[in-house]
Amino acid sequence: MEGKRLVTETRSKARHRRRRKALTAGLPLALTAAGTMAYGSVLGAFGEEDVSGTDIASSYGDYARGNVFSGASGRPESGGTAFAPKAYYPYTLDQAADAPGLLKSAAGHGSSIGTTAATRAAAVTTLTVAKDGSGQFTSVQKAVDAVPANNPSRVVVSVKPGTYRELVKVPSNKPHVTIQGSGASRKDTVIVYNNASGTPKPGGGTYGTGGSATVAVEADDFQARNLTISNDFDEAAHQSLDGHQAVALRTAADKVVLDGVIVTGDQDTLLLDTASKDRLGRVHVSNSYVIGNVDFIFGRATAVIDRSVITLKKRWNGTSAGYITAPSTAAGRKGILIANSTVNGDVSDRSFYLGRPWHAGGDASLDPQTTVRDTTLSAAVKTTPWTDMSGFSWKDDRFAEYRNKGPGAGGASGDRPHLTDAQAADQEIADWLAGWTPGA
Template sequence: MSPRVPHPPRARHRRSRTALAFGLPLALAAAGALGYGFLGPGAQNRASAAPASAPAWATATADGFASVNALGQNGTYGGRGGSIVTVKTLADLEKYATADKPYVIVVAAAITMNPVGKEIKVASDKTIIGSGTSGQLVGGGFFLGQGVHNVIIRNLTIRDAYQGVWNDKEHDFDGIQMDGAHHVWIDHNDIRHMADGLIDSRKDTTYLTVSFNRLGQENKAFGIGWTENTTADITIHHNWIRETEQRNPSTDNVAHAHLYNNYLEDDPGTAITSSYGNYARGRTGMLLENSYFQGLTNPVIRDATATLVQRGNIFTGTTGTTGRNESGGTGAAWDPRSYYHYTLDKAADVPSVVKSGAGPRGSLGTTAATTAGTAATLTVAKDGSGQYTTVQAAVNAVPANNPSRVVIAVKPGTYRETVRIPANKPHVTLRGTGASRKDTVIVYGNASGTRKPDGSGTYGTGGSATVAVEADDFQARNLSITNDFDERAHQDIAQQAVALRTAADKVFLDGIIVSGDQDTLLLDTAAKERLGRVYLTDSYVTGNVDFVFGRATAVLDRSVITLKKRWDGSSAGYVTAPSTAAGRKGILIANSAVTGDVSDRSFYLGRPWHAGGDATLDPQTTVRNTTLSAAVRTAPWTDMSGFSWKDDRFAEYKNTGPGAGAASTDRPLLTDAQAARQEVADWLGDWTPTAS
């Protein structure tokens, strides 16, 4: 290993704001991204007229240690002074982020990283900012290498590189990783559900400020250090860290770690439990001020070699004397105000200040040019702060036969209602706006045998759905859809209880939870002769009997399929029940995990549903490249209603885990040649799901 080069003497004076003020107009270039989709060969970049002055978000500068003059850099101002470009494709984002000159890059769409886990190598002098709440990176993030400096990453949602393994040792898929960078400002982002860490600051990365971010749904939130040197200076303030287990953050050998006004929350309503909160490791010198810790087991811990000073923090619902809440050390005390100015909020106000202020802002990254051609947005909030208080009311407000996308943004809350998107309202996106997909829940409890209020009979299976999608080009993301029908209390009626029913083409389900018991997810088509494609990714589906079923051409990709016990505590069930028409593709489960707290060898992967006894159907389920728990039976397919699974299409390919098995007459495995014709792209055909 090469010897590390020590830092030069660090600056001790505050940055001069006036010295960094520019009044130069900035060119506004759309770079072929004013419309949707990829540029064709030879397409010309189009530039709109330069504004008289740049918007405030294009000239914003960092606070905290990122504002300090040092290492030849005067504070952090990103791409200010360079062109403002708006991007909607991965190719354009990478083109400008890696360029060798300054840019303010406005991300105005949800961009899917290809391959999954890709980290764009950002060059110096860049501002990368989401346009309102529409800028997203799905399945990857950013990498800032040695010497990269003067970078601002703001107002983005970076999410869903998760690969199904909680403490993932194989995939180093971070939201933002920095190795030896300096002068970086990470602000107002929502970073969640990645494969490794949400933010990693490594190899002496310094002069870093991380502010007003939402960090959640992760094993490792924010790791800092892993170096023998004690040189880094870092400010972390006003972040909401929730549903994370460790590194909240963990700071290793950080010379000056200033943490203030952060809100750390361990929500007892989730399956994720924090092992610790803020951690001063090695020879770190940490100052922890006016932060709010709620429900954490070990809210503040330090190594014996570290120095940790606490001032004004509030601890509620923590474990008291049994948990670790530490301070002390022999290092010299230090005052952040000798480096930069800052103002503390009262610790008691931190939950409300941070919850309302962290994450992407609709006011950042937007101008008339960046919003041109983007989707109309309707807001739903139970507390009356939106345009509508129910989801169905917002759907009703969508014009019939609307020609372009309408986003229904649903604020956190539990919405007990049924929702139907009729066939004459295409291009609708249902999107939860919370930090977690668990924050926004649409739930109801009808079952097939539930009687309708008007006395006209029962709902039937399809009619029991909490959310019913009958319109093409529908999307849903970052929310939960649940059917909470109580089987135990209603053993006298038909038990099928659908959470989500789709009967449309080009349905994109991205980062959601669908939960129920029997018949949870009905993937249907508008008619037997109609094509209905569904792509579900980075999601969770829970149930026990035939809980992924129907005649759609459907892909469940990079998702977790959770097996659930029956109402009486027994373990027995079936994952899929396809009713595929002959000549069509059925259900494909790929790159996923089948798991759950049920008995070993108690669940089948599927059985053939010949709906109505229709012998012309040719049901199909393929499960490939998926981790199978021991709950899966050694003979994973079975007959249904007198129809043999062996007469239909059921197969596996390269599955792993204790539930996987060798080829046999009871367990057909695809050959490599057969598998090459059963890829995700074969199911989707000419449709490429793109988040919008």
């Protein structure tokens, strides 16, 4: 269009050279100074409905073609040809899947001013995983193994669509790792295994609950995006096994981001832990699905589940009965906060508790905490939503609601405590994150 031609004509070749990465990606970053852009309305790459009943868009947002430029300055000529970058330097088009990273790397201000897109991109290393051999690695674990010990900057393990039946561990000496599916949907890339607590280990003994995890994260500043992490242990086929807890994802680290993911299993799906009892372990889950039936969000981490869907699942024998959270919070720390989310599932009405206190190992010094606020609760939630565990009363710990809605919500009572407005002001997401900005 004419406005776009005018913008390019008023640019110098040097400025185009600095911004060619953004231009060739089809992004409007290099053109923002010329005027205001209006985006067309299309469904974004991560905006599809993943789990029945709820549509969650990833925090990447939507991307649209057909930009419209207005208020462009410059000489209003009607003749001549538009600036052609290829006449001055070679370039190749970037892949559409790289658009989110390019957009983020080229935006902002401060230290990025005066640097090229190539310089900014150099700070991020990308390792590609593909089952068909078209990437650098054929398994996720092999890519993680290639990350240097004490890695100082972000390494993105980009995993092409496919089902990867393997165990993945990110050890504590490999921080700043992102495992990210490169498909159009979080369902396209799946990491799955089927160990349970009672599964025999090759060298003797059993895995135990924590050891059953399909993906185990022990490194700080870890991120998982746009993929599914699953434990598909078959309880019905292994009734003789002692220990059916089967973890899909275990985190024992600080500053963990889970964005646009599905974490699915049955009992003990998502273990949010810390490296030790005296260590802080903050986790931020957003735009995601967590699926399970018994204590399937548990551990001692300081964890936020925000703008997500918690899906309740029937037991192996078709019955509906379960518990969503089982916090084992250390005294003086924050526990599990569920905010701005939805609790639903194809289960019987009044069959699930919101949570119960897990005093791991009978440790009476723990002070478990779950707060559920500003969340839509289905009729599956019990009218008395908290219960005791292993001889410890929930009333001696910290369990509360605030401003929930839906058929599973209920008024305040002795069996259903609600926060006051003043109490709720001290139980915001920012209080849990304690100065940390996820993804920054």
